[in-house]
Amino acid sequence: MKSYFSELFTGGWSLIVGLKITLKALFTPIVTVQYPREKSVITPNYRGHIDLVKFEDTGTHKCITCGSCMRDCPSDCIVVDGEKREGVKGKFCTVFTLDFAKCSLCGACVEVCPTKTLDYSDEYELAGFARGDFQYDLLKRVEERE
Amino acid sequence: MAMDVEILDDPKHHRYVLNMGPQHPSTHGVLRVLLELEGEYAMELLPVLGYGHRCHEKIAEHKPAKSFMPNTARMDYLGALIYNHGFAQLLERATGIEVPERAEYIRVITSELNRIQSHLLWYGAYLLDLGAFTPIMYAFDDREHILDILEDVTGSRLTYCYFRVGGVSKDIDDKFVTSTRAFIDRLRSRFPMYEGLVNGNVILQKRLIDVGELDPKICSRYGITGPLLRGAGVGYDLRKSEPYSIYDRFDFEVPTETKGDCMASFLVRFREMEQSLRIIEQALDSLPEGPVMAAKVPKKLKIPAGDYNSSVEAPRGELSYYLVSDGTDVPYRLKVRTPSYSNLSVIPEMCQGMLLSDVVSAMGALDLVIPEIDR
Amino acid sequence: MELFYSILPELIRIVVCAVCGAVIVFGNALVMGYAERKLAGHIMLRPGPMEVGPHGLYQLVVDGLKLMGKQLVVPLKADKPLFMLAPILAFAPVFVPLLVIPFSDKLQGFDLDVGYLLILAFASINVLAILIGGWGSNNKYSLFGAIRSVAQNVAYEIPMLISALAIIFMTNSFSLKEIAAAQSPVWFIVIQPVAFLIFIVSMVAETNRAPFDLPEAESELTAGFHTEYSGMSFSLFVLGEYANMFIICSVATVFFLGGSSGIPLPYFEYSGIIWFLAKVYFLMFFLVWIRWTYPRTRFDQLMNFCWKYLIPFSLVNLLITVVMVKLL
Numbered sequence: 001m002k003s004y005f006s007e008l009f010t011g012g013w014s015l016i017v018g019l020k021i022t023l024k025a026l027f028t029p030i031v032t033v034q035y036p037r038e039k040s041v042i043t044p045n046y047r048g049h050i051d052l053v054k055f056e057d058t059g060t061h062k063c064i065t066c067g068s069c070m071r072d073c074p075s076d077c078i079v080v081d082g083e084k085r086e087g088v089k090g091k092f093c094t095v096f097t098l099d100f101a102k103c104s105l106c107g108a109c110v111e112v113c114p115t116k117t118l119d120y121s122d123e124y125e126l127a128g129f130a131r132g133d134f135q136y137d138l139l140k141r142v143e144e145r146e
Numbered sequence: 147m148a149m150d151v152e153i154l155d156d157p158k159h160h161r162y163v164l165n166m167g168p169q170h171p172s173t174h175g176v177l178r179v180l181l182e183l184e185g186e187y188a189m190e191l192l193p194v195l196g197y198g199h200r201c202h203e204k205i206a207e208h209k210p211a212k213s214f215m216p217n218t219a220r221m222d223y224l225g226a227l228i229y230n231h232g233f234a235q236l237l238e239r240a241t242g243i244e245v246p247e248r249a250e251y252i253r254v255i256t257s258e259l260n261r262i263q264s265h266l267l268w269y270g271a272y273l274l275d276l277g278a279f280t281p282i283m284y285a286f287d288d289r290e291h292i293l294d295i296l297e298d299v300t301g302s303r304l305t306y307c308y309f310r311v312g313g314v315s316k317d318i319d320d321k322f323v324t325s326t327r328a329f330i331d332r333l334r335s336r337f338p339m340y341e342g343l344v345n346g347n348v349i350l351q352k353r354l355i356d357v358g359e360l361d362p363k364i365c366s367r368y369g370i371t372g373p374l375l376r377g378a379g380v381g382y383d384l385r386k387s388e389p390y391s392i393y394d395r396f397d398f399e400v401p402t403e404t405k406g407d408c409m410a411s412f413l414v415r416f417r418e419m420e421q422s423l424r425i426i427e428q429a430l431d432s433l434p435e436g437p438v439m440a441a442k443v444p445k446k447l448k449i450p451a452g453d454y455n456s457s458v459e460a461p462r463g464e465l466s467y468y469l470v471s472d473g474t475d476v477p478y479r480l481k482v483r484t485p486s487y488s489n490l491s492v493i494p495e496m497c498q499g500m501l502l503s504d505v506v507s508a509m510g511a512l513d514l515v516i517p518e519i520d521r
Numbered sequence: 522m523e524l525f526y527s528i529l530p531e532l533i534r535i536v537v538c539a540v541c542g543a544v545i546v547f548g549n550a551l552v553m554g555y556a557e558r559k560l561a562g563h564i565m566l567r568p569g570p571m572e573v574g575p576h577g578l579y580q581l582v583v584d585g586l587k588l589m590g591k592q593l594v595v596p597l598k599a600d601k602p603l604f605m606l607a608p609i610l611a612f613a614p615v616f617v618p619l620l621v622i623p624f625s626d627k628l629q630g631f632d633l634d635v636g637y638l639l640i641l642a643f644a645s646i647n648v649l650a651i652l653i654g655g656w657g658s659n660n661k662y663s664l665f666g667a668i669r670s671v672a673q674n675v676a677y678e679i680p681m682l683i684s685a686l687a688i689i690f691m692t693n694s695f696s697l698k699e700i701a702a703a704q705s706p707v708w709f710i711v712i713q714p715v716a717f718l719i720f721i722v723s724m725v726a727e728t729n730r731a732p733f734d735l736p737e738a739e740s741e742l743t744a745g746f747h748t749e750y751s752g753m754s755f756s757l758f759v760l761g762e763y764a765n766m767f768i769i770c771s772v773a774t775v776f777f778l779g780g781s782s783g784i785p786l787p788y789f790e791y792s793g794i795i796w797f798l799a800k801v802y803f804l805m806f807f808l809v810w811i812r813w814t815y816p817r818t819r820f821d822q823l824m825n826f827c828w829k830y831l832i833p834f835s836l837v838n839l840l841i842t843v844v845m846v847k848l849l
Contacts, residue, residue: 004829007348008830010348011348012348014346014347014348015347015348015349015815017342017343017346018342018343018344018347018814018815019810019811019814020342021339021342021343021814022280022343022564022810022813022814023810025280025284025563025564025565025566026560026563026564026810027563028566029566030562030563030566030567030568031287031566031567032566032567032568034568034571043294043297043298045297045298045299045301045316046297046301046302047300047301047302072213073213074209074213074214074215074216074217075216104216104217104220104305104307105216105301105302105305105307106215106216106307107301107307107315108212108213111310111315112445120301162661164661164662170743171739171740171743172740172741186665186820273816274740275740276740276816276817277731277732277734277738277739277740277815277816277817278814278815278816278817279561279565279813280564280565280813280814283565283566283567284565284566287566343814344816347815347816349732349815349816349817349818349822350816352818352819352822353816353817353818353819353822501819501820501821502665502741502742503738503741503817503819503820504819506740506741
C-alpha cells in the first residue's frame with residue numbers, strides 16, 4: 001500500500017521534472033541552421049573529393065603521371081595516363097579522371113603523391129542523377145579553376 | 147522463410163505471423179524479424195539477415211591489407227574510428243611497426259570521442275523507439291559538437307578513415323584540444339538534463355525495468371559482449387581486462403549493473419559516456435609531443451606468414467580481427483568478429499513471450515547497427 | 522407560408538451553427554497543425570516549418586492542398602466500403618458536440634439538458650471509426666492499432682465520466698451552460714483538483730495523444746490504424762483528431778476552468794469567447810507539450826494505470842463529493 005502511493009508521487013514528480021526541462025527548451029534559442037539559406041562554416045580540413053592543385057609558380061598542376069595514386073587507390077577510382085613530350089621532364093599528363101561514385105575518401109592518393117599535386121576539395125554539395133555525373137575530369141577542372 | 151510457410155499450411159494454427167522489417171521504424175536499417183504472435187505476445191522470433199551484405203571479408207582477400215582501412219569504417223558507421231583502430235593495430239602487430247606515443251594518445255582521444263558519439267546516437271534512437279521524440283534532438287545537438295571536432299581533424303563526419311598503419315594521418319592542434327575540453331564541460335553540464343528528462347522518467351523506467359533480462363550464462367552462451375554483458379553484472383571491458391593501445395595508463399571505471407534488463411544496459415551505456423570523458427581528459431592532460439607516424443612504414447606492407455589477432459572494445463562490444471597471411475601483402479583470409487552479430491542472435495531467446503512493445507525496447511537495448519551484422 | 526415564417530429563425534440558427542461549426546473545425550485544425558509543429562520544433566531546438574510564407578505560416582494550407590491532390594490508395598484485399606467509411610466516420614460526428622459547447626453566455630448553438638451526454642456519445646464514435654479503419658485496411662499493424670484503441674478508449678471513458686460526475690453532482694445538471702454558470706465565484710479546479718487531474722489524464726488517452734498514442738505507436742506499429750491511409754482520407758483522420766482535442770478541451774474548460782468567465786470585457790455575453798478560447802488553447806498547449814516530452818507507455822501499463830489508479834481515485838473522489846454535497 002505504501003509503495004502504491006509512493007510510486008504515484010515519485011512518478012508524478014518525475015513527469016513534472018520532464019515538463020520543466022522541455023518548457024525551458026521551448027524558450028531556448030534554436031540550434032539548427034536553415035541549410036540552403038544559411039550555411040555553417042566548413043572546416044578547411046574537410047576532405048571532399050580529390051582535386052589537382054594549381055601551383056602559383058607554374059600556373060598549373062605538377063602531375064608527373066607516376067601512377068602512385070592509381071595503384072594505391074583501394075577502390076580503383078583514379079585513372080591517370082600520360083605521354084612523353086618534347087621539353088617536358090618526365091611524362092606529360094593527358095588523362096586524370098576520378099570516379100567519385102566509387103571513391104571512399106580514404107586519402108591514400110593524397111598521401112602517396114610525390115609532388116603534392118593532389119589535394120582535397122571542399123565541395124560537399126554533390127548530387128547527381130546518374131553515375132556518369134561523378135566522373136570528374138580533374139585536368140579540366142584545374143584548367144577552369146581561377 | 148520456412149517458419150511462416152509451415153504456419154500458414156497448418157489450418158489449426160492460431161498464431162499470427164507479423165513481418166517486422168526490412169522497412170520498419172525500429173529495426174534501424176534493413177533487419178527483418180519474423181514474429182509469431184499470440185495476441186500481442188511474441189512467441190517465436192526469427193531474425194532474418196543479409197539485406198545489406200557487402201562481402202567485406204571477401205574484399206579483404208583481394209587487395210593489399212593496407213587498402214582495407216576504409217572498409218572497416220563502413221562496417222560500423224557509428225564506431226568507425228574504433229574499427230580503424232582495431233585494424234591498424236592488427237597490421238602493426240603483424241608487421242611489428244611501433245606506433246609513436248603521440249599517435250597512440252590521439253587514437254585514444256578520437257576513439258573515445260567516437261564512442262560517446264555512438265552512445266549519444268543510440269540514446270536518441272532508442273528513445274525514439276520508445277516513443278519520445280525530443281531527446282534525440284538534444285542528443286544530436288551534443289553529437290554535432292563531436293562531429294565538428296572530429297571533422298576538423300579527420301576531414302570527414304561519419305565514416306572516418308583517419309588511422310594509418312603506424313600512426314594517424316594528421317596531427318591534432320591546439321584548436322582540437324581546446325574544443326575537446328570545451329565539449330567535455332558541455333556534455334558534463336548536460337548530463338543532469340538527460341537524467342531529469344529521460345533516465346528518471348517513470349514511463350521510461352516502467353518500459354525498461356524487468357524487460358529482456360539476460361544473465362551471464364546466456365551471455366556467455368551467445369557470446370554477448372559490451373554494455374549488455376556489463377549490464378548483466380560481468381565487468382568485462384577489453385580496455386580494462388586486456389588493455390590494448392595505452393588504455394592501461396588511464397584511471398577509469400567499467401560501469402556495471404546486476405540485473406541484465408534493458409534498464410541495466412541503458413544505464414551502463416549512459417555511465418560509459420562519463421567514463422569516456424574521463425579518459426579523454428586524462429589523455430589531453432598527458433598528451434606528449436612528437437611525431438604521429440612511425441618513421442619507417444614500407445609502401446608495400448608485406449605481412450609475414452602466420453595468423454594474427456587484434457581485439458578492441460567497440461561501442462557495442464568486443465570487436466576482433468583475425469588475419470591469416472601467406473607472406474604477401476594481401477591477406478589470405480580476414481575474419482571480423484563484430485559484436486552486434488552475437489548480440490542479435492540472442493533475440494529469439496531474449497524476446498520469447500514478450501509484448502510487441504517490449505520486443506521493440508529489447509531490440510533497441512541491443513543497440514544494433516545492421517551494416518556491422520551484414521558486413 | 523405561415524409555418525415557414527415560424528420556423529425560419531430556427532432554420533437560420535441551424536445554418537449559422539453549422540457554418541460556425543465548420544469554421545471552428547477547419548480553423549482549429551489549421552491553428553493546431555501549425556502550432557503543434559512550431560511548438561514541437563522549438564521544444565526540440567529547431568525552428569519547425571519555416572519555408573512557406575513568413576515563419577512557415579502557409580505550410581498547413583499547402584499541406585492541405587497537397588493532401589487533397591493525392592490519390593486515395595486502397596490496398597488490395599482491403600474491405601473497400603469500410604476502408605472508405607472510416608475517415609468519414611472519424612470526421613463527421615465532430616460537428617454535433619460543437620453545437621452544445623457554450624463559448625460565451627450567448628454564443629451557444631443549443632443548450633441541451635443532456636449536453637455532456639451528447640458529447641460523450643458522439644466522441645465515442647471516433648473509436649468505431651478507428652476500429653473499422655484498422656479492420657478494413659487488411660494490414661496487421663492497422664489491426665493491432667485498432668484493437669488497442671478500442672480497449673484504451675473504453676477503459677478511459679470510465680474515469681473520465683466518473684470524475685465529471687463529481688461536478689455534475691455538485692451542479693445537479695448535465696447542461697454545459699449551467700455547469701459553467703455554477704462556477705461564478707470559484708472555478709471547480711480549486712474545489713475538485715483530483716477530478717481535474719483524472720480528467721486531464723483520461724482526456725489525453727481519449728484523444729489518442731502521446732504518451733498514450735498506442736493506436737498509432739509509430740515505432741511499434743509503423744503508423745497504427747492509419748498505416749494504409751493516404752491523401753484526404755488520412756487528413757480526415759487528422760482533422761477529426763484535432764477537432765476531438767478541441768471538443769474535449771472545451772469540456773474540460775467548462776467543467777473545471779469556469780467556461781467563459783474571466784476579467785469582464787465590453788459586451789461580455791459575446792466577448793467571453795476570448796477567455797474561453799484562451800483556456801481551451803492553454804489546455805491544447807498542454808497536450809502538445811506532454812506529447813513532445815514523454816516516451817510512450819506500454820499497453821498493459823496503460824490499462825493498469827487506469828484500473829489501479831484512475832478509477833479507484835475517481836470513485837473515492839465521487840464518494841467524498843456526494844457526501845459533502847449532502848452535508849453542506
